[in-house]
Amino acid sequence: MTAHPPVRADVHPAPLVSLRDLQVEFSAGGSSVRVLHGVNLDVHAGESLGMVGESGCGKSVTWLAALGLLGPHAQVQGEFTLAGERFDGLNDQALSLIRGRRIALISQDPASALNPVQRIGRQLVEAIRLHKGLQGDAAHAQAVRLLDQVHIPHAQQRLQAYPHELSGGMNQRVMIAMALAGEPELLIADEPTTALDVTIQAQILNLLGEVRRDQGMGMVLISHDLSVIAQECERVMVMYAGRVAETAPTDALFRAPRHPYTQGLLACLPDMGRRPRRLPAIAGQVPQPWQLPSGCSFAPRCTQAQEACSIRLPDLLTVAPAHQSACVLGAA
């Protein structure tokens, strides 16, 4: 018999990137604030993982910390592996062989990520030279190919343009082309469409999905917009106050959310599918990282909180296949 059992997303052999017990602390002027409290995360090859949460929950810091981009005031701890090899504690030089080349990052605001006084062609060629070692005509030809790949019309002429001559959507395409220059194994897209109009957002999301499938690359999509995640990702991770609240396959998360925070987030979204009714808003606000409550950080806002919630930190429990939730209610 040569029939292979179907490969299930939750029993992949080894993840492409794995972060273990990631902790980040910022210190300034003698005091320090912990913003990530032991985040565990796996991304498999070719998988798309969505990360959601409100501002300050640590979704961007997670990746900036892993890639050593937080600067001298951050203390980062944790075990990170890329294709089985550790990459935590590497120096800047060693990390630069990973950043852009194997793990690429695109940010929210393309206009501020691009150099405003250089033509985009020069910036693109720089990335190609750095990651692929191509020079001269070969690098130029590769730049044209990359712009074609992200569907920028008249690629040859557009190489001569400055970022201010292009629209926000076009600049974001240039950023994606630049991220693809190193043919990365993992693309981290941090709020890639937040600054864009909705029809342009749809174009960029389609493009990201297309290049991911074409290149067989893994993708992490960071967004505050649950519906963007629902559209593009196979698995979702919900973060709250520097911890993972829930992680599950996209379908399971949206159909049967287990953590009260996820349930609250989903319930308070306006829905065009039905008559408007009063939104069941989550009361209160996200706690500041220096004033976290004891026990579960969501407990003060949680409608189902029990006595135990303010005493002990809930563990991340497996509540269904590939579905974990950090809530005592999940244990029952």
Place this chain on the structure above:
Amino acid sequence: MTPLLEVHHLTKHYPVMVPDGWRQRQATLRAVDGISFDLQAGQTLGLVGESGCGKTTTARLVLGLMAATQGQILFEGQALRAERDSAWRALRQRMQMVYQNPLSALDRRVPVLAQVTEPLRIHGIGDPLTYIDQAQELMSALGLSPALWHRYPHELSGGQRQRVVLSRALILKPSLLVCDEPVSALDVSIQAQVINLLQDVQERMGVAYLFISHDLKVVHQVSDDVGVMYLGKMVEQGPPAELFNEPLHPYTQALLAAIPHLWQKEKTHRLTLQGEPPSPLAHQQGCVFQQRCPHVQAICKEQAPEWVRMTRTRSAACHLLTPATAQHSPVLEAQP
């Protein structure tokens, strides 16, 4: 009943210089190009559209913050002019604005309570000894606890700041509140709180909202009537239940198709608009949407469509639509 706000053929053109080879030439930027709408007292009109479609310019024109090139604005039956005279100031008391970014709308060096009393002082309304009491009463009603009254804006969270901005706008008991992206800068869970608050305020104080947002879901939630704008023109208008369920204009259809949905069972083919909105500088003959319209025809390139009342409650500007066909929406069925 006369509407609270009537806008007739409102137009704002800017003369601008554009590069033309080595020199520059004069061109006209059509920010708002002949739009008309009514807003009844105590109701909400949502204006949606992508950036650069003229939503915010419309808001500024309605408040008389800038002079219109053409057209007429009637507020409570009186013509509004953009001259800063006493008549304008008297009208401005009755119309207030809420901005997108509360931190930049507030004065960083003044405690928030003092900022909420400021409109009363500026307009010299009533007894100055009661200002503090009035402000405290309103702020409590909007969910700002006494502990927050004497803080500075940077000491508050985003949702609390937006409550302060709202208190400051409501202290004059306006009949119209122009809200320009009031919840766009807020987190999802806080956004729901502020939307609920806006709806409560409307119920309690009977204030009308001109609600501007790029977020169709939010507009659907709060509006009694919705106008869709594209490149300075109104392309479609109607009550949200009808407009969002059965959009008539091809642009509205594309806009709705572009929104990602949470509970979409199968990944339906997403109708994606190709290209981007043309520059508002490039004046062209015919319909503004012709470059991106999937149903474009010869007439669309020659003649601008008229603004036509399609049903009792809905209007649109499209050559493909007539009051007769709007009943069963042929454009909608023509979708692949």
